Amino acid sequence: MQTGARYARVLAHGGLLHFGLGGAARADVVRVRWPTSAFQSVVEPEAGALELREPADLMGSCPYLYAWDGTRFAFLGDVMGQVPIGIPVAPGVLVNADPTEPFLIPGDRVVAMDGRLRLVLKEEFREVTYVDALRFEAVDRPATHALSADGRCKAPPFPERELYASPGVRPPRAARDLVGRDVLALVLERDDRAVGGQAGPGTQGVVAPHALELDLGPLTPGDRPILYLDGWVYWGGANTNAALFQDPARPADWPRVEVPDGRGGWRTIIADMGIPAGTTTRTIPVPLEGLVDPRDPRIRIVTSLQAYWDRAQVGLDGGVGSAAVVRRPVSVVRAELAFRGLSTRVRSGGDGHGPADWDYHRLTPPLEARWGQVAGGHTPYGDVRAALTAADGQMVTLDAGDELALEVDVGGLPPPLPGLQRDWLLSTVGWDKDTNMHTAGNESVGPLPYLGMPGHAHRADAPSTAQSWSRSRPPAALMVDLRLRALGGR
Numbered sequence: 018m019q020t021g022a023r024y025a026r027v028l029a030h031g032g033l034l035h036f037g038l039g040g041a042a043r044a045d046v047v048r049v050r051w052p053t054s055a056f057q058s059v060v061e062p063e064a065g066a067l068e069l070r071e072p073a074d075l076m077g078s079c080p081y082l083y084a085w086d087g088t089r090f091a092f093l094g095d096v097m098g099q100v101p102i103g104i105p106v107a108p109g110v111l112v113n114a115d116p117t118e119p120f121l122i123p124g125d126r127v128v129a130m131d132g133r134l135r136l137v138l139k140e141e142f143r144e145v146t147y148v149d150a151l152r153f154e155a156v157d158r159p160a161t162h163a164l165s166a167d168g169r170c171k172a173p174p175f176p177e178r179e180l181y182a183s184p185g186v187r188p189p190r191a192a193r194d195l196v197g198r199d200v201l202a203l204v205l206e207r208d209d210r211a212v213g214g215q216a217g218p219g220t221q222g223v224v225a226p227h228a229l230e231l232d233l234g235p236l237t238p239g240d241r242p243i244l245y246l247d248g249w250v251y252w253g254g255a256n257t258n259a260a261l262f263q264d265p266a267r268p269a270d271w272p273r274v275e276v277p278d279g280r281g282g283w284r285t286i287i288a289d290m291g292i293p294a295g296t297t298t299r300t301i302p303v304p305l306e307g308l309v310d311p312r313d314p315r316i317r318i319v320t321s322l323q324a325y326w327d328r329a330q331v332g333l334d335g336g337v338g339s340a341a342v343v344r345r346p347v348s349v350v351r352a353e354l355a356f357r358g359l360s361t362r363v364r365s366g367g368d369g370h371g372p373a374d375w376d377y378h379r380l381t382p383p384l385e386a387r388w389g390q391v392a393g394g395h396t397p398y399g400d401v402r403a404a405l406t407a408a409d410g411q412m413v414t415l416d417a418g419d420e421l422a423l424e425v426d427v428g429g430l431p432p433p434l435p436g437l438q439r440d441w442l443l444s445t446v447g448w449d450k451d452t453n454m455h456t457a458g459n460e461s462v463g464p465l466p467y468l469g470m471p472g473h474a475h476r477a478d479a480p481s482t483a484q485s486w487s488r489s490r491p492p493a494a495l496m497v498d499l500r501l502r503a504l505g506g507r
Contacts, residue, residue: 020044038064052256052454055143078252078296079449080146080415081360082120083377085135087128090377096120096138097146098294099170100448102466103457104255108262111457115175116149116448116468118294119166121156122441132428133350134441138421141360141375143452145391145462146415150408150446151352153425157343157437158182163245163330164342165300166442169291170250171271176291180442181302182339183243183332191232192329195319204229204329207247207298209371213325220260221323222253223269228319233331236311241335244303244316247328248293249372255455272320274303277313286316292324296373306335325372343437351424352402358418390416391452393462408446412465 018025018036020043025036038044047059051071059067079098083090100114127134134153140146158164163186167176192201192212200212214224233242253269261269274287286308293299309316318326332338361379364371396404396413401421404411415421425441433439448466452459 018044018047078142078373079144079294081139081141081375082122082443083137083139083375084122084127085130086126087130090135090137091126092297092375092377093122093126094120094297094299094372095295096443097445097447097449099168099175101254102448102450103459104451104453105258105262105455105457113173114448115173116446116466117178118168118445119178119180120168120443120445121164121166121300122443124439124441127441129427132426134423134425134427136423136425136443137377138415138423139357139360139377140415140417140419141362143391143417145393145450145452146419146447147449147466148405148413148415148421148445148447149410149468151349151405151423152444153347153349154442154444155345155347155427155430156180156440156442157345157433158440159184159338159341159436160438161185162338162341163300163332164339164440165245165302165336167302168294168299169301170294171289171291178444179336180339180342180344181243181245181304181332181336182342183245183334183336184338186245186330186332187234189231189329189331190234193230195226195228195230200229204231204326207328209298209327211248211325211327211371213248214321214323220253220257220267222251222257223261223267223321224323226268226270226319226321228317229326229329230315230317231329233305233309233314233316236309236314236333238311240311240333241306241337242309242314243332243334243336244305245300245330245332246293246303246318246326247298247300248324248326249296249298250292250294250325251296251323253323254451255453259455268321270319270321272318272322272324274305274308275317275319276309277315279313283317290318292320292322298327298372302336304335343434344442345430347430348426349402349405349423350426351422352400352405352413353422354396354398354401354413354415355420355422356398356418357420390418391462392460395462408468410465410467414462 020038020041027034043061043063047062049057049069079095082093082096084093097118100116101112102114104112106112161184162182164182167179169176188205192204194200194212203210203212212229214227261267272290273285274290275283275285278284290303293301359381361376361381363374363376395416401413404413
């Protein structure tokens, strides 16, 4: 709390706090840091009682990707969504994260300028992003094919991160929810109208069990069914897990796939289907070859995570249509690390109103900024391209408000062959860590993650084989005051 030259800081444990204002009628500002690491500011509150509640809102995610669409940098979605580190999954046990992820960029979402694609990887929360390597490819596919990069977030064993493509995909024949309501109209188009668990009082990211039952339509014994499922999630996190440890009767079931058991019930065929790795709509592949009875081609997806299913499409070739996809590597010719400030959230995913959306060009005013920064040695601002060419443990770190501006040279590519359309594939190697009080190592950049790191290794005293690409940048603890003043922009 600050009033004129008076400043007071108190560690709160609940209950009533008292701040003396002297002869002042109001404080200049009251600023609260909640256990989730979010900041909340109240400007010029009058003397008297002030009641503050921790906002029930998204407190972390992963770095966000923006792309130049010809007029502005448009929000594409979350990347590196399946690589959180330091999050407890059971008392004394930390999550084991897969550091590799493919992110498919539709060709109509990015426009080349002077032969280059321009993209921005940006950290919008009080998190540390660790980027070890980036790789881009042009992906030309038949216009008749559905295409998905397997970026599912799930527990081990992790997916192979392959591309799946199928010609002539079709909608399901029928769709119902857990109580039998007809929801087919909600899963026919990718239109932000979805089937899923509705938010309500309780633990963020976990809701009452819900289901999507799909009739895949006619199948023959030779078919190799694969489901392409579009959707998004509303993340929980370390706070959610800590709450669930104290309430073991409350389920937090990851999506499982069931089929009829022939006796009026259901049996599980895939115990952990995975979820879309982000708060924006992404397509995940669900291979079902050999698992569905053509005589009763129904499946049911059941979960208590706050997941939303927007569109379902059925392929019959197992996704091997990817053999018709032409992939060409393209080079990152610029990678510039800089501080920009926090973008403004336009819409919050998972709240019943569709996936998240952010406005890159509208920056948050300083006093509305909800995030501080993380102490420790960060990568210095400037050209970091040399550190991103290989997964070698040379780490580029991003803190709240930091951005990595990328330019990809596509000027020398031949145009797609007739009948093909071009998309882009970003493959990342890296990790992300939030600063929730229940996250291991939540107050510092270190220890740095590394390839092959077991889930339990990310602790303050854990050895690391990785290193920051350069430690000449001053620790964030020494920069926080100067940079907080600039959170509204450059």
